[in-house]
Amino acid sequence: MTAKDELLRLLRQTDAYLSGEELSRRLGVTRAAVWKNMELLRAEGYTIESAPRRGYRLTGVPDSVSEAEVRAHLKGDGVFGRTIVSLPSVDSTNEEAKRQGDAGAPHGTVIVADEQTGGKGRLGRRWVSPPGSGLWFSVLLRPDVLPGEAAGVTLLSAVAVCRGIRSLTGCEAKIKWPNDVVIGTKKVCGILTELSAEMEHIHYLIPGIGVNTGNESFPPELADRATSLYLETGKRVSRAALLAEVLRELEALYDTYGVSSFPEEYRSLCVSVGRRVSLTRGGRKITGTATGIAKDGALIVMTEDGEEIAVSSGEVLVQGIYGEKV
Amino acid sequence: MTAKDELLRLLRQTDAYLSGEELSRRLGVTRAAVWKNMELLRAEGYTIESAPRRGYRLTGVPDSVSEAEVRAHLKGDGVFGRTIVSLPSVDSTNEEAKRQGDAGAPHGTVIVADEQTGGKGRLGRRWVSPPGSGLWFSVLLRPDVLPGEAAGVTLLSAVAVCRGIRSLTGCEAKIKWPNDVVIGTKKVCGILTELSAEMEHIHYLIPGIGVNTGNESFPPELADRATSLYLETGKRVSRAALLAEVLRELEALYDTYGVSSFPEEYRSLCVSVGRRVSLTRGGRKITGTATGIAKDGALIVMTEDGEEIAVSSGEVLVQGIYGEKV
Numbered sequence: 125m126t127a128k129d130e131l132l133r134l135l136r137q138t139d140a141y142l143s144g145e146e147l148s149r150r151l152g153v154t155r156a157a158v159w160k161n162m163e164l165l166r167a168e169g170y171t172i173e174s175a176p177r178r179g180y181r182l183t184g185v186p187d188s189v190s191e192a193e194v195r196a197h198l199k200g201d202g203v204f205g206r207t208i209v210s211l212p213s214v215d216s217t218n219e220e221a222k223r224q225g226d227a228g229a230p231h232g233t234v235i236v237a238d239e240q241t242g243g244k245g246r247l248g249r250r251w252v253s254p255p256g257s258g259l260w261f262s263v264l265l266r267p268d269v270l271p272g273e274a275a276g277v278t279l280l281s282a283v284a285v286c287r288g289i290r291s292l293t294g295c296e297a298k299i300k301w302p303n304d305v306v307i308g309t310k311k312v313c314g315i316l317t318e319l320s321a322e323m324e325h326i327h328y329l330i331p332g333i334g335v336n337t338g339n340e341s342f343p344p345e346l347a348d349r350a351t352s353l354y355l356e357t358g359k360r361v362s363r364a365a366l367l368a369e370v371l372r373e374l375e376a377l378y379d380t381y382g383v384s385s386f387p388e389e390y391r392s393l394c395v396s397v398g399r400r401v402s403l404t405r406g407g408r409k410i411t412g413t414a415t416g417i418a419k420d421g422a423l424i425v426m427t428e429d430g431e432e433i434a435v436s437s438g439e440v441l442v443q444g445i446y447g448e449k450v
Numbered sequence: 451m452t453a454k455d456e457l458l459r460l461l462r463q464t465d466a467y468l469s470g471e472e473l474s475r476r477l478g479v480t481r482a483a484v485w486k487n488m489e490l491l492r493a494e495g496y497t498i499e500s501a502p503r504r505g506y507r508l509t510g511v512p513d514s515v516s517e518a519e520v521r522a523h524l525k526g527d528g529v530f531g532r533t534i535v536s537l538p539s540v541d542s543t544n545e546e547a548k549r550q551g552d553a554g555a556p557h558g559t560v561i562v563a564d565e566q567t568g569g570k571g572r573l574g575r576r577w578v579s580p581p582g583s584g585l586w587f588s589v590l591l592r593p594d595v596l597p598g599e600a601a602g603v604t605l606l607s608a609v610a611v612c613r614g615i616r617s618l619t620g621c622e623a624k625i626k627w628p629n630d631v632v633i634g635t636k637k638v639c640g641i642l643t644e645l646s647a648e649m650e651h652i653h654y655l656i657p658g659i660g661v662n663t664g665n666e667s668f669p670p671e672l673a674d675r676a677t678s679l680y681l682e683t684g685k686r687v688s689r690a691a692l693l694a695e696v697l698r699e700l701e702a703l704y705d706t707y708g709v710s711s712f713p714e715e716y717r718s719l720c721v722s723v724g725r726r727v728s729l730t731r732g733g734r735k736i737t738g739t740a741t742g743i744a745k746d747g748a749l750i751v752m753t754e755d756g757e758e759i760a761v762s763s764g765e766v767l768v769q770g771i772y773g774e775k776v
Contacts, residue, residue: 222646246648270763271645272598278649302649316648319597320548322572323604323628323643324763437596437650 127153128161129192135165135172135182136196143179187256187338189236189363197368203232204263204375205368211235213255215242218318218332221262225320225328229264232375236261236367243334246316257339258352259363262332263374267383271321274329275421275436278303278317279386280377281331285313286393288370289335295356300445301396301414301423305335309445310351312336329383333370337361348447391417400443400450401425403435411450414442453479454487455518461491461498461508462522469505513582513664515562515689523694529558530589530701531694537561539581541568544644544658547588551646551654555590558701562587562693569660572642583665584678585689588658589700593709597647600655601747604629604643605712606703607657611639612719614696615661619683626771627722627740627749631661635771636677638662655709659696663687674773717743726769726776727751729761737776740768 125133130151134142148155162172162180169186185193191210198205207230214220214237221235240260243251253260267274282303289297295307305313313335320327338360339352353361381387391397394417402411403425412427422434443450451459456477460468474481488498488506495512511519517536524531533556540546540563547561566586569577579586593600608629615623621633631639639661646653664686665678679687707713717723720743728737729751738753748760769776 246650270598271647272596272601275598275649318646318648318653320646321597321644323601323645324572327644 127151127157128164131158131161132165132170132182132192133196135180139181141175141178141181147180185362187360187363189238189259189261189367193364194234194236194367197362197365198371199368200372202372202375204371204378205232205234206230207233209233209235211237213237213239213241216240216244216332217260217262218244218316218330221264221330221332222318222320222328225264225330231264231266233264234261234367234371235264240334244316244332245314251314251316251334253334258337259333259335259366261367262330263371265329265331265378265383267326267329269326269382269384270324271319271326273384274319274326275383276381276386277329277331277378277383278315279390279421280381280383281315281317281333281374283387283390283393284370284374284377285315285333285335287373288366289313289353292361292366292369293353293357293359295353297393298395299390299393300442301394301417301440302421306395306445307351307356309447311349311446312351312353312356331374335366337363337366385419386421395445396423396440396442399445401440402450403438403440405433405435405438414440453477453483454490457484457487458491458496458508458518458522461506465507467501467504467507473506511688513686513689515564515585515587515693519690520560520562520693523688523691524697525694526698528698528701530697530704531558531560532556533559535559535561537563539563539565539567542566542570542658543586543588544570544642544656547590547656547658548644548646548654551590551656557590557592559590560587560693560697561590570642570658571640577640577642577660579660584663585659585661585692587693588656589697591655591657591704591709593652593655595652595708595710596650597645597652599710600645600652601709602707602712603655603657603704603709604641605716605747606707606709607641607643607659607700609713609716609719610696610700610703611641611659611661613699614692615639615679618687618692618695619679619685621679621682623719624721625716625719626768627720627743627766628747632721632771633677633682635773637675637772638677638679638682657700661692663689663692711745712747721771722749722766722768725771727766728776729764729766731759731761731764740766 144155147158171184173181173183191208217235239255240253243253245251282299285305286297297305300306303315304311316332319329336352338354342350396414401414412425415426416424418434422436425433441448470481473484497510499507499509517534543561565581566579569579571577608625611631612623623631626632629641630637642658645655662678664680668676722740727740738751741752742750744760748762751759767774
C-alpha cells in the first residue's frame, strides 16, 4: 500500500480530526510527506477539512472507481476483486479483460474504467460510456466447464446486478430476458458475456457489465428506453459501492450455482414472463406470450398459433418495455 | 503480385526454357530486374537452370510454406486460403490467428508458419514445432452458430487431414478420438481448436493443425508414439501441397456439414471404436470398449460394469495405440 492509500485508510476510519503529527507518526513519513499526499488526495476529488490545532478530517469522497475506493467498499476476503485493474480510460473493459486473461490474470480479476472509448454491446453494437456517467466493468472467470455449458453466467450476472441496485438504491430492478436490467420499463444496465476456449476447456469467461449511474438525461431517441440510477432516485450513487455490492452478489451466486445453472430468483425477476413478446425466427415474425424460463435459460413462448417454443438467443421485443408495442 | 511472384508463375507454367528476353518482355521489367528476381528465388531455395542461348528453367522447388508456394497448389476459387498469412516464425499459429481474428480478418483466413516458438497442444501442453519439420497452420472460421454448437469442427478437421494425407502419400491415416490423426499406431497430427465468442455469437473458431512431415527420427521417449510422413513413406512431401489439399477437403466438409455435425466417414476412420479403452471420470478409472460415436461427437463406451457411457471430453487411452496397454 502506498503512503497515499494508507493515509486515506486512516482518514476513513474515523469522523474525528487526526493531527498532522499523529498521521506522520502512524504513516512513518515526514509531516511534509503527509501534506503532499493530502494534496494528492484532494486532487483526486477527496474533500479533506483542515482545522488549526485539530488536524485533518475526511468529509467527502469522489465518485471514483480507483482501486483504493473500490477496496474501501469490498470488505471480507472474497476472490472476486482480489485483483483489480482500474483505468481512467480503456477501449472496452471486456477487451482489456481478454488481454489480461491471455496474459494469465487469475480467476476473479476485475477490470473497471471511468470511461470506455469503444464500449461494446451485444452483437457488435456500440455502448456509449462517457467518463463518470456509468459503472463499466468486467470480471474474468475461469470455470471448469465446457464452452457450451457456460450460458448461466449471463443470467447470474443479471441477478447480481438486480440485487446490487436494490440494496443500494431501493429501486425495483428487474430483468428483461436474457440479461438487460430494467427499472420500470427502461434499461439501466446491459451485460455482454464473452469467452475464449478450446473445445474441451474454457480459457476464460468474461461477463462485462455496464450500469447507467449518473446520467442526468438521455438523447430524445433513447429517452423512452434508457434510464439511470440518478434519474430514478434523484441521488448520486457511489459507483465503487455498487461495484463492490455486485461483485459480492455475483461471487455468492457463482459459488452456489456455477455457470451452468441459475437461481429460481431469476424467474421472479424476469419482466418478460407473462407479457406479449415478438421475435424473428428463420426470417418469420412470431408473436405470442412468454410463459416461463426453461432449465437451460431459454425463454419459453406460447405462440399465437398455439405452439410452445424455446428461444435461446436473439432479440425478443416485450410489450410495454422500452416503449415497444408488440 | 510482385515481379518475383510473377516470374515464378511463368517458370512454373512450362518445362521448356524461357529466354531472358521473353521474361523481360512478359514481366514488363528490364533484363537486369529479371536477373535480380531470379537470384531472389534461388535464395529462397528454388532451383533454376540457366543455359546459354536457351534461357531459364525451373527444376526444383523448396519445401516452403510461402504464400506463393501455397497459392501454386491452391487451384480454384475456394474461400479457405483466399487470405494467407505465411510467417517464417511465430509464437503459435493459433495465437496469430486470434490476433488476426480480433483485427477483423475474414472467414477462411489461413495462418501458416515454418516454425512455432510456442506451439500449443490441447489443455496447455507444448507442441514442439522446429523449423521445416512439420506443417503448422490455423484456419480462421466465422460460422453463424452458438458457442456450444461448434464441436463438430474438430471432427471435420481430423477427417480433412486424413483425406489430405491419404491423397498425397497413400498412407492409411486414421483418427484416434477425438482428433489425433494416426498412421498405424503412431500419431502424425494433432489438432487444437480454439474459439472466441459472445454467449449467442461466435466471433471466430480456429482449428489449429500440426502435421509431422519431415522428422527423420523422434527422441526415444516419443519413438513409440510419434511418426512423420517422411518416416512412413521414405519420401519428402511438399508441405504447401499438403496444406492446399487439407484446405480443399476442409472447405468441402465445412460446406456440407457446417460445424455442428460431422460426416459418417468419421466413424469409419476412427481407430478407437472397437478397441479397449480406459479413461478417468470423477477421479475413478474406467475401462471398457469403445462401441461408437454419438450424434454429438461423443465417444460411446461400454464399461466393464456393463454400463454404456458417452465421453465428450478428456483423455481416452486406446489399447495398442501409442503403445498403450489398457
